Amino acid sequence: xxxxxxxxxxxxxxxxxxxxxxxxxxxxxxxxxxxxxxxxxxxxxxxxxxxxxxxxxxxxxxxxxxxxxxxxxxxxxxxxxxxxxxxxxxxxxxxxxxxxxxxxxxxxxxxxxxxxxxxxxxxxxxxxxxxxxxxxxxxxxxxxxxxxxxxxxxxxxxxxxxxxxxxxxxxxxxxxxxxxxxxxxxxxxxxxxxxxxxxxxxxxxxxxxxxxxxxxxxxxxxxxxxxxxxxxxxxx
Amino acid sequence: xxxxxxxxxxxxxxxxxxxxxxxxxxxxxxxxxxxxxxxxxxxxxxxxxxxxxxxxxxxxxxxxxxxxxxxxxxxxxxxxxxxxxxxxxxxxxxxxxxxxxxxxxxxxxxxxxxxxxxxxxxxxxxxxxxxxxxxxxxxxxxxxxxxxxxxxxxxxxxxxxxxxxxxxxxxxxxxxxxxxxxxxxxxxxxxxxxxxxxxxxxxxxxxxxxxxxxxxxxxxxxxxxxxxxxxxxxxxxxxxxxxxxxxxxxxxxxxxxxxxxxxxxxxxxxxxxxxxxxxxxxxxxxxxxxxxxxxxxxxxxxxxxxxx
Numbered sequence: 001x002x003x004x005x006x007x008x009x010x011x012x013x014x015x016x017x018x019x020x021x022x023x024x025x026x027x028x029x030x031x032x033x034x035x036x037x038x039x040x041x042x043x044x045x046x047x048x049x050x051x052x053x054x055x056x057x058x059x060x061x062x063x064x065x066x067x068x069x070x071x072x073x074x075x076x077x078x079x080x081x082x083x084x085x086x087x088x089x090x091x092x093x094x095x096x097x098x099x100x101x102x103x104x105x106x107x108x109x110x111x112x113x114x115x116x117x118x119x120x121x122x123x124x125x126x127x128x129x130x131x132x133x134x135x136x137x138x139x140x141x142x143x144x145x146x147x148x149x150x151x152x153x154x155x156x157x158x159x160x161x162x163x164x165x166x167x168x169x170x171x172x173x174x175x176x177x178x179x180x181x182x183x184x185x186x187x188x189x190x191x192x193x194x195x196x197x198x199x200x201x202x203x204x205x206x207x208x209x210x211x212x213x214x215x216x217x218x219x220x221x222x223x224x225x226x227x228x229x230x231x232x233x234x235x236x
Numbered sequence: 237x238x239x240x241x242x243x244x245x246x247x248x249x250x251x252x253x254x255x256x257x258x259x260x261x262x263x264x265x266x267x268x269x270x271x272x273x274x275x276x277x278x279x280x281x282x283x284x285x286x287x288x289x290x291x292x293x294x295x296x297x298x299x300x301x302x303x304x305x306x307x308x309x310x311x312x313x314x315x316x317x318x319x320x321x322x323x324x325x326x327x328x329x330x331x332x333x334x335x336x337x338x339x340x341x342x343x344x345x346x347x348x349x350x351x352x353x354x355x356x357x358x359x360x361x362x363x364x365x366x367x368x369x370x371x372x373x374x375x376x377x378x379x380x381x382x383x384x385x386x387x388x389x390x391x392x393x394x395x396x397x398x399x400x401x402x403x404x405x406x407x408x409x410x411x412x413x414x415x416x417x418x419x420x421x422x423x424x425x426x427x428x429x430x431x432x433x434x435x436x437x438x439x440x441x442x443x444x445x446x447x448x449x450x451x452x453x454x455x456x457x458x459x460x461x462x463x464x465x466x467x468x469x470x471x472x473x474x475x476x477x478x479x480x481x482x483x484x485x486x487x488x489x490x491x492x493x494x495x496x497x498x499x500x501x502x503x504x505x506x507x508x509x510x511x512x513x514x515x516x517x518x519x520x521x522x523x524x525x526x527x528x529x530x531x532x533x534x535x536x537x538x539x540x541x542x543x544x
Contacts, residue, residue, distance in 0.1 A: 050426070076428035090419030101416055102427040104409050153428045 001064060003028040003157050003189050004049070004080075009058035011041075011048055011213075018044040020213045022058070026157070031183050031190045033204035033221070035197065037233055041213040042193045043085070046159040050082050051075050063156065077105055079156035083149070085165055087142035089134035095121070095145055096130040102152025117152070124148045124178055140171045147178060157189040158182075164196040172199045179203060197225075209233065237404060244400040247490070251392035255385060263383045264501050266456065269391040272493035273398065273449040275477040279489045280402045281442035282478075284411070285435035286418035287337050290471060291349030294333065295443040296450030297356060297465035299325025303451040304375035304460030305368065314379050318451045325447030326440070333443070334436045341421075350468075357466040374461025381455040391452070398445045399486040405441060410434050480520040482532025491531055 004026040011019040019041050026032050036042050047053050049060055051072040060067040062080055070078070089098055099117045108116060121127040124144040129137070134145055143163055150158050160179070164172045180203060182188045194200050200207065201221045209217040209224055211233040217224045224230050254265055278292040303321025306312040312320070336348060360369040369375065381387055405411050417424045417431035424431040454460040464470065473496070481492020496516055503512045527533040 052422070071430065072425040073428050073430050076426060081428075082426060088420060088423050090416050090423065093415060093419075097412065097415075101413065101424070101429070104413060105428040107409075149427065153426075 001028075002026055002061075003030075003063055004191075005059075005061040006045075006049070007059040007061070009045070009048060009060070010056045011044060011053055012056050018213050019048065019055070022210070022213070022215055024208055024215065026189060026191060028156075028189055029183070029187050030206065031179070031192060031204050033200045033207035034191055034193045034210060035195070035200060035207060035224075036210040038195075040211045040233075042210055043161055044213075045210065046082050046161060046191070046193060049075075049159065050080065073105070076153050076155075079154065080159075081150045081153050081155040081157070082159040083146040083161060083163065085162035087134070087137075087139075087146050089142070089145065091135045092133060094131050095126055095134055095137075095148075098134060098145060099130075099148050099152045102149055106154070120148050120151045123151065123182070125174075139166050140174065143167065143175065144178065147182075151182070155188065157191065159191040159193065161193045162195065163192070164194050164199045169198075172196065173202075175199075176203050237407060240403050240407075241400060243487075244396045247399070247487070248392060248396040251396070252389065255388045255392070261501075262385065262388055264497060266383055266388050266391060268494045268497035269388065269395055270449060270453050270456065271474065271477055271497055272490040273391070273395050274446060274474045275481070275489035275493045276395070276399055276402065276486050277442045277445040277449065278474050279478040279483045280445075280486070281435075281439050283483045284406060284414050284418065285337075285438045287341065287435065288346045289333065289349055289439075290346055290475075291333060291352045292442070292446055292474065293353055293450075293466050293471045294349075294356065295325045295329035295446035296453065296470075297325070297353075297360075298328050299447035299450035300454035300460045300465040301360065301369060301375070304378055304454055307378050307455070308375045309368075314381070314455060317379075318448075318455065321451035321454075322444070322448040325450055326443040329447065330436075330440050330443045334439055337435060337439065338432045353466050353468060353471060357462050357468070360462055360466060370461070372462070374459045374463075376459030376461070378455050378458055378460065380458045381452060383456075387456070394448070395490065399490070402441065402445075402486050405438070410437055414438060476517065476520045479524050479530055482530030484529055485532040488530050488532030495531075 002025040006022055006024040009019050009022040022045060034042055044053065048055050051070060062078060065078065067075055096117055099120055100113065103113055103116060118127060121130050124147045126141060126144050126148055129141060134142060137145065163175055167175060176199065179190060183190055192200060192204060204221060206219065207221050207224050208215055209230050216229040216233060217227040255262065258265060274296065278289065282289050299321040302324040303317040306317040306320050307314065337345060340348060359365065361371050363371060365371065413424060413429055413434045417434060421431045450465065454464060457464045477492040477496045478489045480495060481490065482488025499516055500512060503515060523530055527537065529536065
């Protein structure tokens with residue numbers, strides 16, 4: 001059974017049809033790429049899946065559950081989470097506290113909480129920075145914090161928005177290694193939304209291409225870059 | 237939290253000493269304690285949830301009028317009418333404001349709470365409700381809480397317990413969520429938490445303290461009328477006290493309330509009432525421009541500078 005199924009999702013904003021009949025199925029444990037040109041509807045799609053936007057039509061089925069009426073935090077507590085392209089944090093509150101926030105709904109004991117936070121910080125490579133203010137972090141570390149925040153909610157599926165944006169090639173490779181570890185060791189399913197095809201290619205199994213709110217191609221990375229519709233979408 | 241509890245015990249003892257030292261000014265001390273309770277409860281929700289509530293007097297007003305009605309018309313003793321008033325004020329006020337803050341935020345919340353108190357003021361003044369609310373005369377005379385040493389001590393104790401519990405809440409997991417919700421509500425949602433649940437809880441505690449204060453206050457005043465419940469000026473005074481003392485601190489709200497009440501008392505008879513307000517508002521403005529953290533913020537900054 002797929003962990004996430006989107007069936008015929010439509011989303012319209014005033015004057016714009018942002019998503020049109022989007023159908024997508026992601027298998028458990030998969031690392032799926034979701035690519036598309038600027039403004040193609042990628043971020044709208046994940047914000048609809050997480051519940052910030054309500055779809056006008058269609059179904060979102062996560063882990064066998066129809067999510068249409070669930071609030072964002074209810075979806076997160078079911079194991080669905082997203083990370084932001086531009087790291088989101090509250091200045092003045094430490095990295096430790098940012099990771100702690102995601103654990104609060106599970107009400108852990110103080111001892112297990114500390115252990116969990118340090119485990120997550122270690123997994124993403126922030127264990128020596130937990131007392132720092134996120135505003136002081138370089139971009140790579142801030143992106144690591146995005147992943148750490150998501151991990152703190154005990155996710156099964158993590159939707160990662162433009163994690164490679166602004167990172168150098170070497171930093172991108174470090175991030176790939178973090179994501180691969182999470183996928184292999186924790187069995188996390190990852191939906192990777194990105195522009196950086198060079199990086200996406202290195203990590204994803206299957207890739208879905210979206211353009212003007214519609215899925216235009218799906219398959220292995222090699223297949224989709226040969227697809228005429230994809231070439232047209234990217235090259236005009 | 238142990239250190240915090242000692243601080244509040246110290247505040248209580250300072251209050252006790254004041255009741256002995258300023259015996260002839262007991263009335264001022266009681267009056268200031270009431271406003272310290274109102275300012276602290278307003279500040280607790282507004283400063284820590286991120287919603288500027290201009291309708292905090294809804295808690296005070298509903299509590300005041302309810303205890304007034306039960307005491308005056310049904311001859312309930314204070315020991316019954318005050319808890320009924322406090323329960324009605326915190327319950328009804330919370331149901332309304334909690335619903336409101338789930339629906340709207342930012343400027344809309346401020347405007348609606350502001351308009352709500354204007355509407356409630358006019359509602360209790362309307363001639364249709366005169367048989368119940370007494371319209372412009374209010375409900376009076378009510379059984380009175382006399383200006384006495386036990387009342388002063390009781391109020392100071394209530395103020396300190398409320399302040400301690402507020403700070404305890406802010407240091408709890410719920411309070412930690414509020415720290416994030418104030419900065420970014422979306423971030424809280426993506427952490428699997430409903431930010432409104434936590435701000436609603438904060439509003440409830442703020443409302444309970446405000447409503448208990450409101451129910452007691454009308455009996456101290458001897459009447460439940462618009463001017464000591466729903467009036468805009470009453471709400472503005474509470475806000476001025478909190479921002480003067482420092483709205484991000486419970487201690488700041490207390491300091492602000494005591495300064496304003498003592499200043500009012502000092503200026504009374506020396507200058508006209510409108511000039512009294514002008515002086516107080518100008519001081520508040522000057523302090524706020526100097527430090528948005530109020531007097532407490534100025535002291536904290538000075539302490540930091542001294543420490544290097």
